[in-house]
Amino acid sequence: xxxxxxxxxxxxxxxxxxxxxxxxxxxxxxxxxxxxxxxxxxxxxxxxxxxxxxxxxxxxxxxxxxxxxxxxxxxxxxxxxxxxxxxxxxxxxxxxxxxxxxxxxxxxxxxxxxxxxxxxxxxxxxxxxxxxxxxxxxxxxxxxxxxxxxxxxxxxxxxxxxxxxxxxxxxxxxxxxxxxxxxxxxxxxxxxxxxxxxxxxxxxxxxxxxxxxxxxxxxxxxxxxxxxxxx
Amino acid sequence: xxxxxxxxxxxxxxxxxxxxxxxxxxxxxxxxxxxxxxxxxxxxxxxxxxxxxxxxxxxxxxxxxxxxxxxxxxxxxxxxxxxxxxxxxxxxx
Amino acid sequence: xxxxxxxxxxxxxxxxxxxxxxxxxxxxxxxxxxxxxxxxxxxxxxxxxxxxxxxxxxxxxxxxxxxxxxxxxxxxxxxxxxxxxxxxxxxxxxxxxxxxxxxxxxxxxxxxxxxxxxxxxxxxxxxxxxxxxxxxxxxxxxxxxxxxxxxxxxxxxxxxxxxxxxxxxxxxxxxxxxxxxxxxxxxxxxxxxxxxxxxxxxxxxxxxxxxxxxxxxxxxxxxxxxxxxxxxxxxxxxxxxxxxxxxxxxxxxxxxxxxxxxxxxxxxxxxxxxxxxxxxxxxxxxxxxxxxxxxxxxxxxxxxxxxxxxxxxxxxxxxxxxxxxxxxxxxxxxxxxxxxxxxxxxxxxxxxxxxxxxxxxxxxxxxxxxxxxxxxxxxxxxxxxxxxxxxxxxxxxxxxxxxxxxxxxxxxxxxxxxxxxxxxxxxxxxxxxxxxxxxxxxxxxxxxxxxxxxxxxxxxxxxxxxxxxxxxxxxxxxxxxxxxxxxxxxxxxxxxxxxxxxxxxxxxxxxxxxxxxxxxxxxxxxxxxxxx
Numbered sequence: 001x002x003x004x005x006x007x008x009x010x011x012x013x014x015x016x017x018x019x020x021x022x023x024x025x026x027x028x029x030x031x032x033x034x035x036x037x038x039x040x041x042x043x044x045x046x047x048x049x050x051x052x053x054x055x056x057x058x059x060x061x062x063x064x065x066x067x068x069x070x071x072x073x074x075x076x077x078x079x080x081x082x083x084x085x086x087x088x089x090x091x092x093x094x095x096x097x098x099x100x101x102x103x104x105x106x107x108x109x110x111x112x113x114x115x116x117x118x119x120x121x122x123x124x125x126x127x128x129x130x131x132x133x134x135x136x137x138x139x140x141x142x143x144x145x146x147x148x149x150x151x152x153x154x155x156x157x158x159x160x161x162x163x164x165x166x167x168x169x170x171x172x173x174x175x176x177x178x179x180x181x182x183x184x185x186x187x188x189x190x191x192x193x194x195x196x197x198x199x200x201x202x203x204x205x206x207x208x209x210x211x212x213x214x215x216x217x218x219x220x221x222x223x224x225x226x227x228x229x230x231x
Numbered sequence: 232x233x234x235x236x237x238x239x240x241x242x243x244x245x246x247x248x249x250x251x252x253x254x255x256x257x258x259x260x261x262x263x264x265x266x267x268x269x270x271x272x273x274x275x276x277x278x279x280x281x282x283x284x285x286x287x288x289x290x291x292x293x294x295x296x297x298x299x300x301x302x303x304x305x306x307x308x309x310x311x312x313x314x315x316x317x318x319x320x321x322x323x324x
Numbered sequence: 325x326x327x328x329x330x331x332x333x334x335x336x337x338x339x340x341x342x343x344x345x346x347x348x349x350x351x352x353x354x355x356x357x358x359x360x361x362x363x364x365x366x367x368x369x370x371x372x373x374x375x376x377x378x379x380x381x382x383x384x385x386x387x388x389x390x391x392x393x394x395x396x397x398x399x400x401x402x403x404x405x406x407x408x409x410x411x412x413x414x415x416x417x418x419x420x421x422x423x424x425x426x427x428x429x430x431x432x433x434x435x436x437x438x439x440x441x442x443x444x445x446x447x448x449x450x451x452x453x454x455x456x457x458x459x460x461x462x463x464x465x466x467x468x469x470x471x472x473x474x475x476x477x478x479x480x481x482x483x484x485x486x487x488x489x490x491x492x493x494x495x496x497x498x499x500x501x502x503x504x505x506x507x508x509x510x511x512x513x514x515x516x517x518x519x520x521x522x523x524x525x526x527x528x529x530x531x532x533x534x535x536x537x538x539x540x541x542x543x544x545x546x547x548x549x550x551x552x553x554x555x556x557x558x559x560x561x562x563x564x565x566x567x568x569x570x571x572x573x574x575x576x577x578x579x580x581x582x583x584x585x586x587x588x589x590x591x592x593x594x595x596x597x598x599x600x601x602x603x604x605x606x607x608x609x610x611x612x613x614x615x616x617x618x619x620x621x622x623x624x625x626x627x628x629x630x631x632x633x634x635x636x637x638x639x640x641x642x643x644x645x646x647x648x649x650x651x652x653x654x655x656x657x658x659x660x661x662x663x664x665x666x667x668x669x670x671x672x673x674x675x676x677x678x679x680x681x682x683x684x685x686x687x688x689x690x691x692x693x694x695x696x697x698x699x700x701x702x703x704x705x706x707x708x709x710x711x712x713x714x715x716x717x718x719x720x721x722x723x724x725x726x727x728x729x730x731x732x733x734x735x736x737x738x739x740x741x742x743x744x745x746x747x748x749x750x751x752x753x754x755x756x757x758x759x760x761x762x763x764x765x766x767x768x769x770x771x772x773x774x775x776x777x778x779x780x781x782x783x784x785x786x787x788x789x790x791x792x793x794x795x796x797x798x799x800x801x802x803x804x805x806x807x808x809x810x811x812x813x814x815x816x817x818x819x820x821x822x823x824x825x826x827x828x829x830x831x832x833x834x835x836x837x838x839x840x841x842x843x844x845x846x847x848x849x850x851x852x853x854x855x856x
Contacts, residue, residue: 014840015431015508024296025434025507031302032499036537038306043541043571046314047556050321050567052271068258075254083247086238086289093237133552161562167554171545208291215290219282226274230261298506309534312621316637317570320625323634 009200019202026205030212037179041220044172048227051168055161057153062165063229064148065130067121071229074117075221081110082218089211092194092204100207101194107214108187111180118177125166132166139163169228176224179217186210236294246288253281336738336836351436352839356443357422358736363447364410364418365805371405372798374398379760379794382787385779395777396463397478403466404483408490409450411721412579415586416497416532417442419728420525422736424501426830427519429510429848431840434503438496445493453486465775467576470557470568474549481550484543491536491543494582498532501525510829512848519828519852520609524589527613531578531585531620539575542568566631573624581620583717584684585613587724588655591677594727595659596853597826598674599666603853605658612651619648629700638697645695652688656681671824672746676727679754683719687712690765705775708768711761718797719757726753726804733808734823738836739815741807749804756796763789828852 006013016022052059088103125131129138139159145151190210193199199207257277261270287293292300337354347355378398381390390398421439425432433439456462456479464473464480473480505526509518546568548554555561557568596603603609625633625641659681668674690712694700703709726749733741763786768774772783779787822831829848833841 015425015433015436017845021507025503027295028298028302028503028506029435029438029499031299032502032533033495035302035306036495036499036533038303038310039534040537040541042306042310042313043538043545045310046317046571047545047567049314050317050564051562053318053321054564055562068262072254072258076251079247079250079254082250082285082289083243086243086246087240090238090240090243093235132554133548135553163555164562167548167556171548171554171556175544212290215285219285222281222285223275223278226257226261226278227271230258231270231274305530305534309621313538313570313574316622316625316640317567319640320566320570320633320637321564323636324632 008203009198010202023203023205026209027212030209034212034216037216037220041172041175044168044175045223045227048168048172051164055157055164057157058161059165061144061148061153061157062162062169063231065144066169066229067124068229070117070121071225074114075225077110077113077117078218078221081107081114082215084110085211085214089204089208092199092207093201095201097194097197097199100199101191104187104191104194104207108184108191111184111187115177115180118173122170130166131170132163137163172224173228176217176220179220183210183214183217186213236291238288238291238294242288246284249284250281253277253284257281335838336834337839338738338836340839349440351432351440353421353425353433353436353439354736354837354841356439357418359443360413360418360421360446363443363450364414365809367405367409367450369802369805371402371410372801374402374405376794376798378402379791381777382779383791385781385784385787387778390777392777393463396465396775397461399775400462400465400483401457404453404462404487406717407466407579408453408487409446411583411717411725412494413446413490413497414583414721414725415590415728416501416525416528416582417446417493419590419725419732420497420501420521420586423732423830424522424525425504425508426833426837426841427522427828428505428508428513429829429842429846430504430508431842431845432508433500434507435496435500438500442493442496442500445496446490449486449489449491449493451486452489453483456482456486467572468543468546469572470546470549470565471559473546474558481547484546488540488543488547491540494532495536498529498536501529502533505529510845510848516607516610517848517851518610520592520603520606520613521586521589521828523610524585524592524613527617528582528585530614530617531582535575535578535582535621538571539579542571542575545571566628566633569628569631570624573627574621577624577627578617578620580713580717581616583721584724585616587680587721587728588613590724590728590731591659591680592655593826593828594673594677594731595662596855597731597824598669598671598677599663600669600825600855601662601666601853602855603658604661604664605654606851606853609655609658612654615651616648619644619651623648626695626700629697630704642695642697642700646692649688649692649695656685656688670747671730672741672743672750673727673731675747675750676723676730676753679750679757680720680723680727683715683723683754683757687715687717687720690715703768705773706768707764707772707774710774711764711768714757714761714764719761722801723753726750726801729808730804731824732830733811734818734820735830735835735837737812737815738818738834739811739813740818740823741811741815745803745807749800749807752800752803753797754800756793756798756800759793760790760797761793763787763793827854 012019012022084103084107088100091100091103126136128140128143139162141159145154148154187210190207193206257274260273266273286303337352347359350356381388381395459479459482462478462480462483464476468484505522545556549556556563557565559565592603592609623641623645625637626645629638694703694709694712730741730746767783767786772779818835821834829846
């Protein structure tokens with residue numbers, strides 16, 4: 001049993017042949033895990049496209065009832081956080097652990113802003129009876145009519161199908177939100193290690209890995225935003 | 232050495248600005264250009280470009296080896312398969 | 325070598341550290357393999373017990389000792405346990421974990437801690453699933469079809485969450501194996517010099533990584549359906565129950581290839597060794613594994629021919645399903661060609677491998693019957709399907725699994741199992757298995773539906789034969805496990821590194837191996853299976 005702690009800043013684990021090999025292996029592992037995330041969220045996207053095809057008009061109604069300005073704000077916040085995270089990786093690779101720490105803190109703050117905005121969005125929807133579960137479904141159709149682009153859409157489609165839009169809205173943004181929370185956890189972990197100077201230009205795999213995770217979370221939102229809010 | 236390419240601040244800033252511009256484009260085309268069902272296709276196309284930008288520059292795929300690119304592409308390919316063939320069922324019932 | 329390699333231990337990986345905690349916190353792939361051995365054999369015996377109970381109930385056309393409800397619960401548990409806790413983890417997690425690093429000349433897998441996490445995921449998921457028994461169990465069948473599973477009053481949520489957690493075990497193992505194969509091969513071990521078992525694990529890992537997440541989201545949506553009442557698969561709320569089936573089978577069909585491809589890898593190893601001959605068509609077998617892996621993603625709709633799926637989709641799935649028989653048949657021909665004019669010794673592993681050849685062929689060929697859309701319409705949900713998948717999963721995957729267990733037994737334990745008794749177990753399982761399932765092909769083609777706990781009297785002789793067969797096959801497997809469990813501790817010591825005269829790297833190191841596998845990483849200069 002390997003009881004000696006390897007100082008990963010300068011040396012590699014015993015089963016790898018070099019630090020490079022270990023670094024590349026770590027990255028590959030994270031990329032493979034990203035492929036699994038694409039497949040998992042992809043299932044939800046598949047559900048979205050299929051039900052949109054079936055209930056086209058209600059999806060327009062549902063999309064219009066969401067506040068696209070808040071959605072756009074969240075998109076910009078996440079993009080900015082992606083930028084700060086990418087720069088944090090760059091700084092760690094250069095050995096500037098302090099700068100990297102500051103950038104990761106900013107990334108985390110952005111993530112929190114995102115969640116706060118979503119909290120307000122969710123409570124507004126629940127307030128209008130649009131949460132499709134727990135017997136809270138009681139759609140305020142006046143609210144929907146006031147926001148929809150063309151009221152005639154509502155005339156020959158049923159609110160029961162509108163429910164499916166909200167199912168996917170809450171499921172997809174909810175699962176995405178959980179991933180943001182996990183991301184915050186990962187960033188706290190990275191912050192602690194940056195503070196303890198556990199990284200060096202030779203060893204920064206964990207920072208890069210968390211960066212990759214965070215960018216995937218961003219990419220998912222890049223697709224979610226137009227699908228849910230805009231079209 | 233592969234995997235150790237340091238992406239400079241300039242590149243990251245440029246990438247961010249490009250992404251913001253594409254986001255503005257997404258909103259403008261969705262709100263002010265009416266293509267009917269084409270809006271969905273256009274929005275997805277722009278989103279795909281944004282995703283590619285993130286993958287290539289923020290996620291360093293531009294400087295990485297083959298395996299990581301294949302992993303990302305595999306995810307996208309098999310997802311397309313799931314959606315595409317399920318459509319074959321639903322579109323043609 | 326690394327300056328941090330400061331562990332000093334005499335002996336081997338088993339005795340280098342003592343105490344239960346040293347096992348539960350181990351990151352040594354070989355110890356993790358043994359932990360999987362204990363858990364998976366336990367799950368196998370429980371799942372098998374349910375099977376024996378089911379067959380017992382079916383001795384008579386009228387109910388014997390189970391109500392319909394009890395039967396459905398037993399049937400669901402039998403399926404869920406065997407699929408999620410035995411055969412999907414089976415070969416990769418147990419034998420793959422043990423042998424893969426050694427076969428490529430590595431000291432461990434790429435992510436040893438993740439490897440341990442995989443085992444814990446399996447255990448936690450299994451515990452959650454078993455806890456469902458205290459809430460009345462589940463009666464939906466292991467396929468959890470909606471809308472029933474969305475509305476059934478039973479512990480569906482628990483079993484489904486258990487399966488969700490177990491899915492992570494599979495995903496993490498897959499990620500680990502792919503990176504290990506890419507990054508930890510010894511100098512000189514090119515991809516085309518890897519043993520075929522490693523190729524099979526690689527092809528399987530791709531499926532594990534790509535397909536399992538879709539099951540994850542499907543199960544999660546089912547849980548949401550039950551907990552939040554969202555109605556995504558419920559027609560009365562605008563949802564589509566067939567969508568569940570699309571998502572479910574997008575994973576579950578490739579899953580059956582997770583079950584069979586590694587077993588095929590074992591068959592390649594065992595047949596080459598016990599024919600003392602170079603494997604025929606190494607490249608063909610290696611690429612066939614990848615081909616099966618790829619095609620497996622294109623055929624899931626063949627489980628849904630009668631679900632209301634469009635005829636267009638059905639026809640496309642039908643053709644693609646027949647395509648998957650091609651790489652499979654290539655492998656079968658190559659194995660037989662390897663045996664031809666070989667110096668054959670009929671050891672226990674070889675007997676199990678021959679069981680595989682015969683039984684999997686029947687399973688595969690009957691799959692072609694079912695692949696034909698027009699025939700499947702008559703055979704869907706009959707015992708014909710049950711027999712088909714037992715021939716492939718039990719006659720194929722499980723026989724391959726046991727071939728591997730006996731084959732690597734001396735390497736893993738440093739002891740030899742009782743050869744005569746081993747052979748008896750192989751013959752018992754073969755005879756018992758056929759007795760159990762041939763009648764099922766016949767009655768299935770005559771219309772006996774599956775998952776029914778009562779039946780028309782004309783099928784009684786078939787069911788009785790099948791039940792008697794189940795006693796023999798169960799005894800055979802229980803005997804095999806007993807032999808291994810006993811001889812792990814009491815078997816004759818096998819000090820040789822290479823009792824079988826095999827040529828792959830694991831046979832060049834001591835039995836059992838030392839903790840780091842190799843004192844020095846070997847340099848590989850030739851291909852495996854270079855007998856003559």
